[in-house]
Amino acid sequence: MASYVLGEFADDAAICAAARSLREAGVAALDAHSPVPIHGIDEALALPRSPVPLIALVGVLLGGSGGYLMMWWMNAVDYVIDVGGRPAHAAPAFVPITFETTVLTAAVFIVGGLFALAGFPRLHHPVFEVEAFRTASVDGLWLSAEVEPGRAEAVAGELRRLGARQVSRVDEEEEP
């Protein structure tokens, strides 16, 4: 069981300053929510490098080699189609499909990786309990902190001190 403390801020500078200050005060599970990316929030939250490019690279390598090997095995090993004595393993003729399987696998890996990193689909999340949080996808800038219930009031007070326009608290329900 955990508590979520949410605070809404007026602009990018304010939310970044608040994020930095809370992080330095030892609140680890911080996140910001906004309709468009907030300028400077990555540094303020000290976010690690995204693994998405690596996931894409794995997709490219698997898709490219998998596509080529598939064609080679099917057309040159398992079922050789002899058309006028042309070579069964014809590298130039395998280029177009190798390219297509590379792109397709990479795209599926990128999107699948993105969803896995986001934990999608996760249709419900405790922060959605706050009605005012609905502005996070429209024009609101929100900072959320996941803390143990005992610490929630202190963090809420800290958010108010850092200039949050409104602060809310959600307590996760105990699993029945």
Place this chain on the structure above:
Amino acid sequence: MSPPEAVARVERLDPLEPVPVLVGHPGDRELNDQLFGPVWAPTRRGWLVLFGLSATFAAVLIVAVTYTVATGIGVWGNNIPVGWAFDIINFVWWIGIGHAGTLISAILLLFQQRWRTSINRFAEAMTLFAVMQALIFPALHTGRPWFDFWLFPYPSTLGLWPNFKSPLMWDVFAVNTYFLVSLLFWYVGLLPDLAALRDTSKSLVARKAYGIFALGWRGSARLWRHYRIAYLLLAGLSTPLVLSVHTIVSFDFAVSLLPGWHATIFPPYFVAGAIFSGFAMVLTLVIPARKVLGFENVITPRHLENMAKVLLATGLMVSYGYLAEHFNAWYSGDRFESFLFFQTRQRGPYAPVYWLMMFCNVVVPQIFWWKRARQSIWTLWIASILVNVGMWTERFNIIVTSLHRDFLPSSWAMYYPTWVDWSIFAGTVGMFGTLFLLFLRFVPSVSASEVKELRRELEHEAHASAGH
């Protein structure tokens, strides 16, 4: 900002200043209200009329396809020697139209062309729906569409595999990859707006429906970091993909030995033609839509003018393709090539199609050398329709005209489309329209999250230049 106000702002623009890509300084909520307006507004009578019309044609498609499948493709006008006719013409035409969507969303993103922002959602939807129509044709043209799964490499009891050295197999992979990657790209770009739709919805049904598609998007900074990289990488993948698709479609022709098909200019010439026809279709659709939806402040005259410039540039590339084909026919000294290009096409029974193609694709885009033509909505709209017609006649010319007079005069024959051919073609136009109208009704046709970001960038720049 209400739509009439937005229009008034566009009309008040200083004619001496360059037209901006975003008129005024709408706030985030204003943008949401305006761009989501068509989704939340009650259904309009005009939309219903258009939808009814499109759906009728879509029903014609279903009837004609059912008839074709039940009877066999003998109900088409195809014959020997014209074995590829309406089905391949329409396939290439629809696939080509799709290309502008990917070009706008991916290539212009990589080149940081800001004017893409308000039209990319629109163009990507057009891509998806156009590729869906395209896929109908080769699927039927196999003759036994219930065996179409044989095209995919799966371990079958027959114990054989597809021949991957055939350009027709390349086509299967290229077009299916193109459709799936475009779908992923479009959906990922849609997520922030789906979340905003969920959060601004008034009814529980809408909230749940959009909520399911939004997958639980919370606009998290942790996710935005991955999201931006993923979106950029998808754009980077789509860029060579879109060039590869029409290249591979052109290989269907270029790899054969038929005069009029066997030319090395084909891949670049097909890609240019695809972008040409795609931009024409974007203009055909966006001009009425921006007016009806009241989006003139986000899809400004600047966007239309830039698209006119793209039409002019790609039109010139297509013209160069024609020139290169004719030059090769003459320079090769091949009798069959020169007979095709200088006799059959220009003076044969299908000559009107050739001259219509030359008029629509070579002559018409030249008016865009004039700024006045680029700024006139009506000129743009009519020219865009003529280009669509021109690109259809180009495929007719390549396919039917080349096939109906090949090497032996004894095997020459004419091709005439039957009512089934026409019904399937008109039906795909109806199906495309139906899908597009549903898109305009249920999905914001301009990306609110991207326009918000654009506004921040523009403000940041204005601020920076004012500071010096």
